[in-house]
Amino acid sequence: MEPKFVEYNGTQVIEGWPEKIIAAQSKKTDIIGGIEYPRVPYGQEAQDWGADNHPCGDCAVIKGQLHVPFCDIEQCAACGEQALSCDCDYEEDE
Numbered sequence: 001m002e003p004k005f006v007e008y009n010g011t012q013v014i015e016g017w018p019e020k021i022i023a024a025q026s027k028k029t030d031i032i033g034g035i036e037y038p039r040v041p042y043g044q045e046a047q048d049w050g051a052d053n054h055p056c057g058d059c060a061v062i063k064g065q066l067h068v069p070f071c072d073i074e075q076c077a078a079c080g081e082q083a084l085s086c087d088c089d090y091e092e093d094e
């Protein structure tokens with residue numbers, strides 16, 4: 001079956017993705033190594049990903065929104081590295 005795309009934040013995303021973006025907004029913190037950190041919203045990363053000009057290139061959130069979990073762009077709140085690839089000890093909350 002071909003995936004369907006919908007428009008969200010002015011960009012094409014896979015069907016069902018907007019719901020993931022909305023859900024991501026309610027997860028405001030990550031527990032890393034037993035300490036709760038506020039997640040880093042798009043546009044507040046140390047590196048400029050162009051948040052003023054376009055939605056996140058990976059998860060399509062707009063500036064100020066929290067990334068969808070496992071987004072490539074999300075910055076680790078603990079170490080400042082890419083959250084997906086850093087060595088921090090993320091605690092799963094499910």
Ligand SMILES: [Zn+2]
Pocket residue numbers: 042056057058059060061067068071072073074
């Ligand atoms: Zn993102």
Ligand SMILES: [Zn+2]
Pocket residue numbers: 076077078079080081083086087088
């Ligand atoms: Zn980290």
